[in-house]
Amino acid sequence: xxxxxxxxxxxxxxxxxxxxxxxxxxxxxxxxxxxxxxxxxxxxxxxxxxxxxxxxxxxxxxxxxxxxxxxxxxxxxxxxxxxxxxxxxxxxxxxxxxxxxxxxxxxxxxxxxxxxxxxxxxxxxxxxxxxxxxxxxxxxxxxxxxxxxxxxxxxxxxxxxxxxxxxxxxxxxxxxxxxxxxxxxxxxxxxxxxxxxxxxxxxxxxxxxxxxxxxxxxxxxxxxxxxxx
Amino acid sequence: xxxxxxxxxxxxxxxxxxxxxxxxxxxxxxxxxxxxxxxxxxxxxxxxxxxxxxxxxxxxxxxxxxxxxxxxxxxxxxxxxxxxxxxxxxxxxxxxxxxxxxxxxxxxxxxxxxxxxxxxxxxxxxxxxxxxxxxxxxxxxxxxxxxxxxxxxxxxxxxxxxxxxxxxxxxxxxxxxxxxxxxxxxxxxxxxxxxxxxxxxxxxx
Numbered sequence: 327x328x329x330x331x332x333x334x335x336x337x338x339x340x341x342x343x344x345x346x347x348x349x350x351x352x353x354x355x356x357x358x359x360x361x362x363x364x365x366x367x368x369x370x371x372x373x374x375x376x377x378x379x380x381x382x383x384x385x386x387x388x389x390x391x392x393x394x395x396x397x398x399x400x401x402x403x404x405x406x407x408x409x410x411x412x413x414x415x416x417x418x419x420x421x422x423x424x425x426x427x428x429x430x431x432x433x434x435x436x437x438x439x440x441x442x443x444x445x446x447x448x449x450x451x452x453x454x455x456x457x458x459x460x461x462x463x464x465x466x467x468x469x470x471x472x473x474x475x476x477x478x479x480x481x482x483x484x485x486x487x488x489x490x491x492x493x494x495x496x497x498x499x500x501x502x503x504x505x506x507x508x509x510x511x512x513x514x515x516x517x518x519x520x521x522x523x524x525x526x527x528x529x530x531x532x533x534x535x536x537x538x539x540x541x542x543x544x545x546x547x548x549x550x551x552x553x554x555x
Numbered sequence: 556x557x558x559x560x561x562x563x564x565x566x567x568x569x570x571x572x573x574x575x576x577x578x579x580x581x582x583x584x585x586x587x588x589x590x591x592x593x594x595x596x597x598x599x600x601x602x603x604x605x606x607x608x609x610x611x612x613x614x615x616x617x618x619x620x621x622x623x624x625x626x627x628x629x630x631x632x633x634x635x636x637x638x639x640x641x642x643x644x645x646x647x648x649x650x651x652x653x654x655x656x657x658x659x660x661x662x663x664x665x666x667x668x669x670x671x672x673x674x675x676x677x678x679x680x681x682x683x684x685x686x687x688x689x690x691x692x693x694x695x696x697x698x699x700x701x702x703x704x705x706x707x708x709x710x711x712x713x714x715x716x717x718x719x720x721x722x723x724x725x726x727x728x729x730x731x732x733x734x735x736x737x738x739x740x741x742x743x744x745x746x747x748x749x750x751x752x753x754x755x756x757x758x759x760x
Contacts, residue, residue: 327751329744336743356754363750363757367722370700371622376636378617382610385640389606389647 327356335360467495590615594660602650609650613643616661620668623723626704627672638675642668658734661724669719706756714749717742 331352337343338361348357427444430436436444445455474492478485594615600608617639624638645667653663707715713735720731721742728746732739 327748332744332747335747339743356751359754360747360750363754366703367718367750370626370703371619371722371725373622373625375618375621375625378614381617381636381639382613385613385643386606386610388640388644389609391604 331357339364591659595655598650598653598655598660601647602653609643609647612660616664619661619724620664623665623668623719624672624675626700626707626723628675629701634675638668638671641671645671659724659726659730661726662720662730662734665720665724702757706753709756710749710752714745714752717745718749718753721746 334343334348334351335357338345338348345361348361427436427440430444441455442457445457448455471489471493475485475489478488480488594612597608597611597615601612620639620642621635624635624642628634628638642664646664649667707718710718716735717731720726720734721728726734728742729739732742735742737745
């Protein structure tokens with residue numbers, strides 16, 4: 327149906343245009359059929375119906391008693407459910423705060439006063455968090471390592487070992503991990519071994535010579551690929 | 556099909572086809588207009604549990620809900636009357652939650668009635684149209700209504716609501732516009748578009 331026909335039918339329905347005009351402007355059966363349908367539907371809306379009184383008499387006996395005086399205004403959530411919700415929010419908030427604070431306290435990153443307060447409260451709850459006095463100042467530890475590095479009279483491997491011992495003292499004290507010291511002579515042996523291995527691969531002529539691993543016995547490789555004396 | 560429907564109009568007991576178009580548009584029902592003005596006050600009283608006020612609402616809206624139920628369920632037996640009773644029972648229970656939105660009260664009742672009718676149809680209480688045309692008796696009218704009801708069900712939902720509220724609930728186009736949240740012009744267009752679609756569906760049969 328086009329818009330022009332819709333508008334003309336509206337005008338006809340409103341009594342602003344006679345049917346003849348409508349038929350003239352829109353020849354063909356469509357307009358008349360639409361008008362017939364409109365009249366049919368209007369007639370359906372006016373058909374006789376039974377007396378409502380009989381139906382009401384039957385219905386009124388079935389109507390339940392209303393709860394007199396109840397007028398629903400304001401929030402529709404029952405009061406006890408609102409209380410439960412408020413409590414739930416409060417408990418969840420407290421749990422979240424404790425988790426966050428406890429995590430920070432365990433990581434020793436809280437200010438001293440806060441760290442002590444959290445450690446005291448956690449202690450009552452059977453949890454162990456360090457007090458501020460238990461936590462060494464990591465800045466001064468770094469300074470200590472730096473001072474040793476500058477002032478130690480030792481050289482080479484021994485100097486490195488001395489610095490390493492000071493540096494790892496933090497882990498020994500607080501993480502209960504004791505690194506095994508590496509003797510300087512063993513370290514030197516490993517260093518020369520590596521150098522020899524590199525040399526061997528450089529002199530090799532076989533297809534795998536360039537890919538020889540540093541831990542492989544280089545002398546053996548060199549020996550196997552070297553021309554006989 | 557249209558010729559048959561025209562015959563139905565001619566044989567209708569109460570149809571007044573010669574009524575002027577403006578009278579049809581106004582949707583007046585013999586002095587009902589004045590009584591319908593009391594609906595908002597009656598609704599407020601009924602919400603407070605006033606059975607007398609609810610009874611008045613029943614009497615005012617019974618015919619419209621009955622016609623809608625009869626169109627979909629047929630009028631053999633008490634199917635339509637039972638659907639009306641069920642509609643008002645549900646309305647009584649839901650009244651405390653009713654909020655006036657500017658749309659006529661009958662639009663709210665029609666929403667309930669539609670659910671009731673669909674429940675009844677699902678339960679198989681609908682009287683199915685006959686295969687062949689019966690003689691011109693009361694049954695012929697029933698079949699024709701049911702044919703029309705089936706065609707209505709095939710309309711797009713928005714168009715079907717316009718047809719139901721305008722022709723069965725007897726609402727003015729401005730009231731239908733208010734109930735559906737559209738402009739009066741949009742309702743005018745939808746009404747004729749719906750009738751155009753309905754005509755095509757009926758011609759297919």
